[in-house]
């Protein structure tokens with residue numbers, strides 16, 4: 204099974220960024236653990252701070268891969284372009300968030316992506332990504 208994780212803006216700073224909200228682990232460290240745990244899967248990671256690059260990646264994998272795990276970060280709450288790309292592809296997308304965005308500021312309560320996603324997992328720390336992988340596996 205081929206799965207693509209896509210991380211949006213500022214998630215390259217995980218481990219140092221707002222550690223009370225996002226924890227102390229870098230995504231590289233976490234991705235190593237995830238790859239070991241799911242060594243039978245073909246797992247890929249892409250991170251960008253640029254909206255168009257995220258859209259290009261969704262187009263690139265969205266007709267070929269079995270699943271996309273998308274944390275569009277702040278773009279979740281603003282980007283019609285990313286939402287349109289999610290609704291334009293064949294590959295199912297699971298939206299993930301490290302924090303529980305519903306418990307935070309009002310502007311984080313809106314997701315442009317959610318209506319086009321297969322499901323949303325949020326609030327479990329980095330484990331949200333694990334749970335998204337699990338949901339693709341159990342759906343197989």
Ligand code: DQA
Nearest residue numbers: 274276277300301302304311
């Ligand atoms: C986030 C939540 C977003 O509101 C925020 O802009 C992020 C990270 C999360 O994973 O909790 O950058 O997507």
